[in-house]
Amino acid sequence: MTEINNTSERSRCGFLLSDNGTANPPTSNVTDSGQPSFNYDLEIFTLCQHYINTKNHQGLALIARQKGLPPFLRFKIWPIVLKHHPFVLNPFIQPDSGSGSASQDLNEDKLKADIDKDLSKYLQRLSFSGPVDLSNNSEVGKDIFDILEDSIFRFVKKWGKIIKYNQALSWIALGLAEWFPPIPHTHWVLVGRDLKYHNSCVKNLFDDYTNYIHNIDGLDNYLHDLISDEEINNMNFHDVYERLVLVLLHTPEDSYKDKIISPSTINKKILPINGGTIEERVSFFIYCLRKLLPELSSYFQEEHILNKFGSHDDEWLIWWLKWCGSKVWSRLDRGRIWDLLFGWRMQNKKKSNEYYMEKMELTPEILDRLGPYTFWSVSDEKDEVMLSTYRRSSSFKDLIHELNTSQSSSSNSPTSTSPSNSLDNSPCHYGFESEQGAPIMDTSSSSSLVETSIPFSKLDPHVELIFVALALLKSKENTLMELDQHEIRQFLSRLPTKSLSLSAKYGSLIPDNDGKIISNDSVDNRKIDFMDNIINEAGELWRKWLWSEMIDDK
Incomplete structure (x- = not known):
């Protein structure tokens, strides 16, 4: 960081800088009573730590969709699960109407000005919840917003032929910066509007969860090590942001083609x-x-x-x-x-259930704690009475059968049965390295979970x-x-x-x-x-x- 030469530049987002240019947080960012609620199973938390240390993206995705992630570990886990997300390995974004040749002549100065204007709205919204110093700049705040602006700009330059710039792309970056520190090897994130921080729009990611962190021996040191770690993952903010947008804006390619043919159905x-x-x-x-x-x-x-x-x-x-x-x-x-x-993973028959039980080091007890898939549906094996009623409705029989049958999803087909989702055929392919999607087996479709079944996703995430x-x-x-x-x-x-x-x-x-x-x-x-x-x-x-x-x- 460069040295700050005048007092007026020492406090953007409420941060004060010491003489050596390092950031000092406000003395009382948030009271104990202002901490968010967070209750988490210790065994699942310990398993989550193990998955982080071993870079087990399948296990982390399982915990993410079943129980949610420990919020103060998202900065390390989100890059891992996004890197291996099917929508990142095989991306398709619904093209904007009017995008194409017109987007080739990108006015970079105007784009940067638009991004800067939209990012500034974040600070304006924060001011509605309490006093926030918007007039001055600190090095930390300035660095964070510069990184956000650069990441959004690079994304639009790369994907601009498919999707035009929209202010929502800036808000997605801001939302990511509330959990993932934009500045590498730091714990500074944007505050969000949930809790009131005094004159600040930047905070220490861990401050909200000190009660939990102090209740687990050695967790404080573990988090400190994660901040400086480059072995588990070394993705920067731009890399994570790009993958995040690909997941949030994903559209099945076949659905887009069907819309062109029959847009009203x-x-x-x-x-x-x-x-x-x-x-x-x-x-x-x-x-x-x-x-x-x-x-x-x-x-x-x-x-x-x-x-x-x-x-x-x-x-x-x-x-x-x-x-x-x-x-x-x-x-x-x-x-x-x-x-x-981010934890969404669909089924595949290519690997046995036992393979994934061993791969994720799962036990029936852990699966019981994780619970069944949230969007389970009636089983065609265990609820014959209900199914006999469903079978009277021939138009939904295929849907019920599909929901209760392990679906084969090839390496170039992350969205179940669509063979045309190949990267080679996608107009949105920009060269992400493809790898085999996580193969998965059938899940229990009732609240009484079969002990050895793994709760993989059935429905489309959107x-x-x-x-x-x-x-x-x-x-x-x-x-x-x-x-x-x-x-x-x-x-x-x-x-x-x-x-x-x-x-x-x-x-x-x-x-x-x-x-x-x-x-x-x-x-x-x-x-x-x-x-x-x-x-x-x-x-x-x-x-x-x-x-x-x-x-x-x-």
């Missing part, structure tokens, strides 16, 4: 597994909203919410579904949902996201029905975090589980992080939708 019997374009996913979301939350849907219609989709009035839904919660969801909630997306979004709406249904049109849109464009404070009398409701659950909460300040409940509810909504389709289709 949507096959809800195929979309859950194969995925679809953003237009198809929005249509499917609205259809499911009417089906699963009829009262809220009716109220939305009365308030003209989602009635004329395509205008800027309901942009919140595009932020939710296309941009995967960037900008509109809180840092804490978005981090947990991104864990689910379809999973649709049901997570519906679960979020359901959790806020009573609040939303008390708001008017403008208030609803404002509320959904800045959704409050689901980590809520509870009074001490509710502390007894938090399970101790024989001392195997380590908590970040202080003794007199109990909280509940409801995001696991939201994701579980998303699974329930998926099964409710599937059942209702069977009944309606008889």
Whole structure:
């Protein structure tokens, strides 16, 4: 870092710099009572550490989708699971309308100015939550925003023939910088809007979780070693950002081709597994909203919410579904949902279940702690009575069969049955080194998990996201029905975090589980992080939708 020569440049984002140019954090960034809720199974945490040390990307992806990752370890795990994500190995992004030859003449100065303007909006939003010094610059803050700007610029230069610059690309980078330190070998991240930091937009990643960290012997030193480590992974911010965007914006190539041929149709019997374009996913979301939350849907219609989709009035839904919660969801909630997306791995018959049990060093006890796949569906072997009802509906029989059959996914077909997802045929291929996707076996499809089955993904990850979004709406249904049109849109464009404070009398409701659950909460300040409940509810909504389709289709 260069030396700071004047006082006015010493405090961007509230950081003060010492005379030697190093950053000193504010003396009291956040009080203990302001720490987020975090409770985590110690055995799963220990396994997670082992997977990090051995670079076991399959095991880390399993934990990410089943339990979510320890937030203070995301900076080391996200690069690993993103590097091996099927959508990174075989990328396809739905081309923007009008992109192509026009994007070849890129105005670099204008692009940089647009990116800088959009990044500055982050600081403006933070100022709504409390005082933030926006006028001056610190070296740490300046370095972070320079790295973000450069990463976004490089991404657009590389992928600009496919996707035009949009402010959401800046918000995705900002969201990543809230968990992954942009400056190598440091722990400085952006604060997000969940907790109030005094005059600061940059913080130590570990400060929010000191209670948890101090409850585990040696964890403090382990984290310090991870910061300086280059053996486990040495990906810089740009590399992680590019892979992140490829995952969030992935569209099945076949769905895009089908849209060109028949843009007005949507096959809800195929979309859950194969995925679809953003237009198809929005249509499917609205259809499911009417089906699963009829009262809220009716109220939305009365308030003209989602009635004329395509205008800027309901942009919140595009932020939710296309941009995967960037900008509109809180840092804490978005981090947990991104864990689910990054850990997504579909089935493959090429390796036996026993192979992966050994590869990930799994035991029936660990699998029991991890639980079943969130979006499990009725089994054609264990629920014959229910299945006999389903079989009356011939139109959904194939979907049920597909959900309960191990799917063969070749090395160039990460999205289940589409053979045309090859990198060689993809117009979005930019030379990522392809490798064999993680082969996987059949998972249990009921809540009583078969002891030796591994909970791999069944649904397309962006379809999973649709049901997570519906679960979020359901959790806020009573609040939303008390708001008017403008208030609803404002509320959904800045959704409050689901980590809520509870009074001490509710502390007894938090399970101790024989001392195997380590908590970040202080003794007199109990909280509940409801995001696991939201994701579980998303699974329930998926099964409710599937059942209702069977009944309606008889």
